[in-house]
Amino acid sequence: MTSIELDALAFSARIAFVTVLISFPLAILAASWTGRRGLKGRWVLDALLLLPLGVSPAVIGWGVVTLLGPEGPAGDWLSKGEGWRAVAAPHALVLVACCLVLPLMIRTMRPAFEAVDLQQIQTARTLGASRWSAWWSVTMAQTLPMLASATALGFAAAWGESGASVVLAAALQSRWPATAPDTVTVPLTLLSAMQTERGQGIALRLSMASLGVALAAMLLSEWARQRWRRRALPLDARGVSR
Numbered sequence: 001m002t003s004i005e006l007d008a009l010a011f012s013a014r015i016a017f018v019t020v021l022i023s024f025p026l027a028i029l030a031a032s033w034t035g036r037r038g039l040k041g042r043w044v045l046d047a048l049l050l051l052p053l054g055v056s057p058a059v060i061g062w063g064v065v066t067l068l069g070p071e072g073p074a075g076d077w078l079s080k081g082e083g084w085r086a087v088a089a090p091h092a093l094v095l096v097a098c099c100l101v102l103p104l105m106i107r108t109m110r111p112a113f114e115a116v117d118l119q120q121i122q123t124a125r126t127l128g129a130s131r132w133s134a135w136w137s138v139t140m141a142q143t144l145p146m147l148a149s150a151t152a153l154g155f156a157a158a159w160g161e162s163g164a165s166v167v168l169a170a171a172l173q174s175r176w177p178a179t180a181p182d183t184v185t186v187p188l189t190l191l192s193a194m195q196t197e198r199g200q201g202i203a204l205r206l207s208m209a210s211l212g213v214a215l216a217a218m219l220l221s222e223w224a225r226q227r228w229r230r231r232a233l234p235l236d237a238r239g240v241s242r
Helices: 003-034 042-054 057-068 073-082 091-114 118-126 131-160 163-175 186-193 200-232
Strands: none
Touching: 003 042, 003 091, 003 131, 003 186, 003 200, 042 091, 057 091, 091 131, 118 131, 131 200, 186 200
């Protein structure tokens, strides 16, 4: 592989890792809260949290640029008041990836929190465990495989995200060149390589690498999900015969 390909792979890995690192605790909080039984208005909250899943990634990229760009209302305040530019690589790439990955991780985690045995939590509280201790020792223990599944799925989604990144990169390059990234992600490098004959080899190798990452992440995600199903669900609910 050339240095361009290796740089793109390393940059995509960093973007995906940071995205998952930020999204993971937020997804746990949101999934555990919306997974509570008897939560009023949950369907409205679910719709708002999962809205990015039904919106084109290009719209997400446009929204980030419009709101947080140097000329946007929030971007101008952040730049002048806090000295921080939200729409600057790699901050912007992580931001758009989080917008798309977070609802996916919430959707993956929530069934596990819904299936937590409340009686075990109550028993732990009766035995003297604090609310935090009971949540950590019972809820987290029961949901851990699905948290791992959501993490693997989120990493794959962040790695392969392209629609919002394309819009974002185009806006940065045309309107604010100083904020454009020196190194681009695998999808952006692949897109550029496909436009030339000499780039077909680069496109092929990056495609194979991306397929490998996606396959490994999907295998890990499904393995973890099956572990959770064996722990949390009765035999008749697993889709297998006795």
